[in-house]
Amino acid sequence: MEKIKVLIADDHQIMVDGLKAILAKDRSLDIVGTAGNGLEALEFLKKEPVDVLLLDLQMPVMDGLETTMHARKAFPDLKIIMLTTNDEGSIITSLFKAGATGYLLKNASKDYLIQGIKDAHEGKKVISSHLTEKMIESLTDHPKAKEGAIPMITKREIEVVKLIAQELTTQEIADQLFVSTNTVATHKRNLFVKMEVKNSVGMIKKAMDWGII
Amino acid sequence: MEKIKVLIADDHQIMVDGLKAILAKDRSLDIVGTAGNGLEALEFLKKEPVDVLLLDLQMPVMDGLETTMHARKAFPDLKIIMLTTNDEGSIITSLFKAGATGYLLKNASKDYLIQGIKDAHEGKKVISSHLTEKMIESLTDHPKAKEGAIPMITKREIEVVKLIAQELTTQEIADQLFVSTNTVATHKRNLFVKMEVKNSVGMIKKAMDWGII
DNA sequence: ATCAGACTCACACAATTGTGTGATGCGGCC
DNA sequence: GGCCGCATCACACAATTGTGTGAGTCTGAT
Numbered sequence: 014m015e016k017i018k019v020l021i022a023d024d025h026q027i028m029v030d031g032l033k034a035i036l037a038k039d040r041s042l043d044i045v046g047t048a049g050n051g052l053e054a055l056e057f058l059k060k061e062p063v064d065v066l067l068l069d070l071q072m073p074v075m076d077g078l079e080t081t082m083h084a085r086k087a088f089p090d091l092k093i094i095m096l097t098t099n100d101e102g103s104i105i106t107s108l109f110k111a112g113a114t115g116y117l118l119k120n121a122s123k124d125y126l127i128q129g130i131k132d133a134h135e136g137k138k139v140i141s142s143h144l145t146e147k148m149i150e151s152l153t154d155h156p157k158a159k160e161g162a163i164p165m166i167t168k169r170e171i172e173v174v175k176l177i178a179q180e181l182t183t184q185e186i187a188d189q190l191f192v193s194t195n196t197v198a199t200h201k202r203n204l205f206v207k208m209e210v211k212n213s214v215g216m217i218k219k220a221m222d223w224g225i226i
Numbered sequence: 227m228e229k230i231k232v233l234i235a236d237d238h239q240i241m242v243d244g245l246k247a248i249l250a251k252d253r254s255l256d257i258v259g260t261a262g263n264g265l266e267a268l269e270f271l272k273k274e275p276v277d278v279l280l281l282d283l284q285m286p287v288m289d290g291l292e293t294t295m296h297a298r299k300a301f302p303d304l305k306i307i308m309l310t311t312n313d314e315g316s317i318i319t320s321l322f323k324a325g326a327t328g329y330l331l332k333n334a335s336k337d338y339l340i341q342g343i344k345d346a347h348e349g350k351k352v353i354s355s356h357l358t359e360k361m362i363e364s365l366t367d368h369p370k371a372k373e374g375a376i377p378m379i380t381k382r383e384i385e386v387v388k389l390i391a392q393e394l395t396t397q398e399i400a401d402q403l404f405v406s407t408n409t410v411a412t413h414k415r416n417l418f419v420k421m422e423v424k425n426s427v428g429m430i431k432k433a434m435d436w437g438i439i
Numbered sequence: 440a441t442c443a444g445a446c447t448c449a450c451a452c453a454a455t456t457g458t459g460t461g462a463t464g465c466g467g468c469c
Numbered sequence: 470g471g472c473c474g475c476a477t478c479a480c481a482c483a484a485t486t487g488t489g490t491g492a493g494t495c496t497g498a499t
Contacts, residue, residue, distance in 0.1 A: 025332035031244015
């Protein structure tokens with residue numbers, strides 16, 4: 014039988030080595046390459062065929078979300094499994110919208126991971142079990158929620174988050190984006206609600222957890 | 227020859243599995259156990275002898291710094307290697323003061339890691355190479371610096387950081403710690419300088435990078 | 440015994456953040 | 470053609486944060 018061609022992208026060499034060691038033990042998997050960030054992963058994809066891309070959400074240069082969007086466009090058949098530490102709902106919906114096939118937590122076991130890769134290769138959606146619960150929860154919690162239970166965070170808002178993370182004041186952000194401070198304040202206000210936090214500190218914490226920054 | 231008894235503590239199962247797979251290949255190492263947080267690691271240490279403890283800095287329940295301090299007190303001969311993603315100076319000094327033997331970045335290679343464990347077992351201090359550079363840099367940069375180039379962040383200050391991260395106001399933090407708001411403000415002020423940030427947002431970002439929270 | 444560092448507090452003031460409310464233009468969708 | 474989400478802006482006010490400066494205890498190390 015054909016082996017499943019796997020590409021690993023993670024910025025931590027130890028993680029890459031570890032994943033390689035784990036996956037190498039399975040006869041039906043073939044690790045064809047590794048990458049230290051999303052950009053490298055895309056480069057690799059252009060050169061060699063890959064079945065499943067194992068992608069860390071938090072990476073420098075190009076993060077998982079961005080990589081997913083680009084990769085899906087260029088390689089529609091590629092299956093992408095997100096590997097993260099985060100267990101929040103909001104970002105997951107964004108990821109699936111972007112075209113991710115799976116979403117596994119780093120505290121899943123190696124067996125779960127291997128099974129996930131195989132499932133993804135067969136076209137199944139893969140989600141860490143305790144996450145599915147979370148998603149169902151968030152849907153049943155709010156009666157009105159049909160599918161967009163969690164408000165989507167917009168592109169502009171993400172820009173604002175990133176600038177806040179750079180320790181800029183509202184004034185400085187406004188200058189940078191060529192808008193008024195009022196506008197920035199409104200974005201922040203909306204972000205607080207969407208992200209369910211009380212202030213910028215909470216926002217940045219969550220944003221880091223989510224891999225937005 | 228006696229094998230080196232290694233205990234792995236990391237909250238991500240995948241990481242544990244990965245490290246196990248990597249280290250298992252080396253004949254001179256023996257992974258005697260694993261733990262999902264610092265507390266579990268300490269429990270294990272009470273029951274079985276361990277030579278080297280591989281410790282993730284960022285963990286729930288009990289983080290690496292706290293674990294190190296406890297472990298050193300109870301098991302003075304134990305070698306502790308910190309495994310982190312962070313490459314900042316300040317926290318390193320704190321860790322060595324607490325009794326860590328080594329400090330490796332997660333983007334070190336597997337060979338480097340294995341060598342590090344062996345070195346640590348022989349009593350050598352182990353630091354990721356590009357970190358030593360950083361430390362030397364920080365010493366030579368500031369002419370006056372003799373050894374304490376980077377100011378130590380105190381226990382109390384870390385408490386404050388953690389509470390800020392929980393989105394508490396200065397007032398709430400003061401209540402929680404039974405001190406005045408002025409005191410909390412002073413701690414924050416000092417933290418900004420020590421951590422070289424402009425505001426709470428920057429502080430929390432850095433604190434997360436450093437694994438303080 | 441002395442000294443440095445940690446922890447505490449005060450007071451005053453400037454700067455920023457966060458909130459409440461309301462409103463407009465624009466593009467996509469059914 | 471109308472509705473909705475996104476992005477924009479205003480204005481006013483309350484709440485918090487950040488800064489400057491000075492100072493008193495207590496403890497551990499030299």
